[in-house]
Amino acid sequence: MTSVPPAPVPVGRTPAADRAHWERTADRLLLAVRPYATPDHSLVRLPGPASHNGAWSDGLEGFARTFLLAAFRLAGARGEDPHGLAEWYAAGLTAGVDPAHPGRWPAFKESNQAKVEAASVALALHETRPWIWDRLPRRVQEQLLEWLGAMAGTDMPANNWIWFQGVTEAFARGVGGTWRQDDLDRTIALTDDWYAGEGWYSDGLTGGAHRNFDHYNGWAMHLYPLWFCRVMGDAAPPGLLDRYRARLRRFLEDQRLLVGANGSPLVQGRSMTYRFAALAPVWTGALFDATPLVPGETRRLASRMLDHFTAHGATDDAGLLTLGWHRPFRGLLQTYSGPASPHWAAKGFIGLLLPPTHPVWTEEESPLAVEQHSFVRPLKAPGWLVSGTVSDGVVRVVNHGADHADPARLHSDDPCYARLTYSTHTAPEMPEDPAGGPVDATATLVDAEGRAAHRRPLERISVEGATGVSRSRAHWPADERWDPFGGPDTEYRVGPWVTVGSVLRGSVEIRLVRVDPGGADEDGGPWRLRLGGWAVAVDGAEEQPGAEARPPAALCP
Known part of the structure; x- marks a missing residue:
């Protein structure tokens, strides 16, 4: 049994002030990483221990994940760019894909993780096409397509990684790059195999069974299929968009139940240092008209979750997202977690693509599911x-x-x-x-x-x-x-x-x-x-009278 005092309800912002708050938060995160970029902007080398992929790959991760955030910010502002995001990231793209440049990105054969980051680059280029891709010199476009094109025909792990290939090749297809129809067909077929029903995907199969359920269901297995359709446009297979929209709508019926009144998502599964990336399916549902949530609940859920993390130390004194949950906590991490990994949280800013006139940004907030009534559901x-x-x-x-x-x-x-x-x-x-x-x-x-x-x-x-x-x-x-x-x-x-x-x-x-x-x-x-019951968090060791200090029952990550 767990019972805690009700969380204090944050003072609400007006709808217009709320969107401005999201924009300012995105700007702070983007500007905070600039001091750690190489002079050419191609690699963002944030402080901290390297992942098992190595510092070079981690630097690409820092560029790609913040580029995705910059894309949502720039496209959401319809190109208004007070911080020079387009110019800054265009410079990084130019250096990163130049094979002769000292700041070049690792090829896929040099870093498997580069395949993950390629998907963020591709989606960011798609969303910012009028302000970045269309303005790149032809030679840079060719080098970008050459780097992305190595994705075609490569073997991918049988989990959410297949969609890194799918969205990368979808973008390449639309701008004259290399792609393979059999790659796209396989990605779609495997996704259907992994659909477990009622809106839930297993992140691949384990032992031939649907057993891999976690936040990847939302921030990968629902997000990328719909973005694939967005990138493909009219070339997407007939009925595919509607199928993916129906699945997401059903999933959100359940996901809305899995957020506490404090704004926290469920603390379960790997990659939890991505934090408010858990908002990706919520915003995607609003963007693709694939949500059962009323607009006011969407914004309340999103803003409450963002505030939950920013109010609990998710960023350090330099404004960087840390490796942890609230504050830094290495016990939460996997070996693939590097200093820039938390910036997968960029997906939590998809809502900026909705125009300021969208009901999500104009209507008053509505209560969360757990604020409306108590429930028990299978x-x-x-x-x-x-x-x-x-x-x-x-x-x-x-x-x-x-x-x-x-x-x-x-x-x-x-x-x-x-x-x-x-x-x-x-x-x-x-x-x-x-x-x-x-x-x-x-x-x-x-x-x-x-x-x-x-x-x-x-x-x-x-x-x-x-x-x-x-x-x-x-x-x-x-x-x-x-x-x-x-x-x-x-x-x-x-x-x-x-x-x-x-x-x-x-x-x-x-x-x-x-x-x-x-x-x-x-x-x-x-x-x-x-x-065993709940591991109740404390901030440090508690001293017992007449005994040495003991470690806490659990550390709050």
Whole structure:
């Protein structure tokens, strides 16, 4: 059970003042990165530890992700450009695609991550075509198309990455570059394979099943297909735009339930340092007339989420987005997270493409779903039960289906996917040392050495009404390190089957646990059953009278 005092309601801005606030916030983020750019602007080398892709790739990431933000800002202002965004980024494009320039961008064969950033470059060029692409010298256009053209025919990981190829080739097709129809056909077909129904995509398949549910459903799997149609225009396959619009409209019926009254999105899944990129499907729904939200709810949700992060230290003293959730927190990150990664949050500014006269920017705000009434709902595609309580504004999720794991093998538990519960007001523990196994938000067995069993993969049994049931084989990995894709290959001791049932009413979860023998390969025990609750955040170690300072139960990322 979680219950907190209601969050203070921010003082509302007028509709016109709200849009101006968004524009100023975008400007601050864009101007903050300029001191870290190379003299030619092609690479934006923000301070901080490099990702596993290396500093060169990270510099391209800094350019591409802020270029996307600049594109939304410039196109939303219909070319009005007081900060010289078009000129600044055109200079970076010119140097980045010149193979003889010392500030050139890595080719795709030199950096796989460059394929990700190419999609941002392509979308930004599409949105700013009158002010940047059309004004580039022909030689620069040719070099840009040569760099982008290497995407055609390349193998892509079977997840949201296919859309980096799809939107890049769609742009290239429209401006005389290299593209392949079979690439586009494959992207569309795989997207249909990954559609799990009721508006939800699995981010690729794991073990041939829909198990990968997180924020990528919104900021990638819904965003890119619709933008693909936007770039393709009349050349998009018949009916494709309407199909994608219908899916997004259905997803937003669920997503609106997954935002707390404090503006926080659900703290679950990988890449959470992208923060208000979680707004991408909300704004995209408004832009493509694919939303069930009234305009006032769209803006309230968006502005509340933006304010949530900016008010809690998401930017540092230099104005840069930090690697973390509220403040810097490295435990939240993946190995691919580099200093510029948080600027994927640029997608949270899509709403600037809506003109100032759009109802989203003119109508008064409407309450969020959790501010209107309390609710309990099953979300069958991801296998979640969701409850929201109007008394405290907290949204809680009980997870009986989404673990980002191959059901055919054992895995270490990634806290961002394997926990039993998630919410908008708590975060799972992400300790530097995973020894001892999971503690918070669990129903697990603890062995004689005090080590908790892991859960992945889980087997969904039922998610109906206000109840959910799943089971998993208790197992103890020799190496307890984790990652979203299963963790290292290691040996496991296996124990009994643990079946967990949840019944929700308001803020209360009744949790029932059954332990059944696992068979001849079962570890002999003894075990004890341990139920873990919410990891409640504190700002530092709390001292106990007569004892040394102890680490907090959880650190707020």
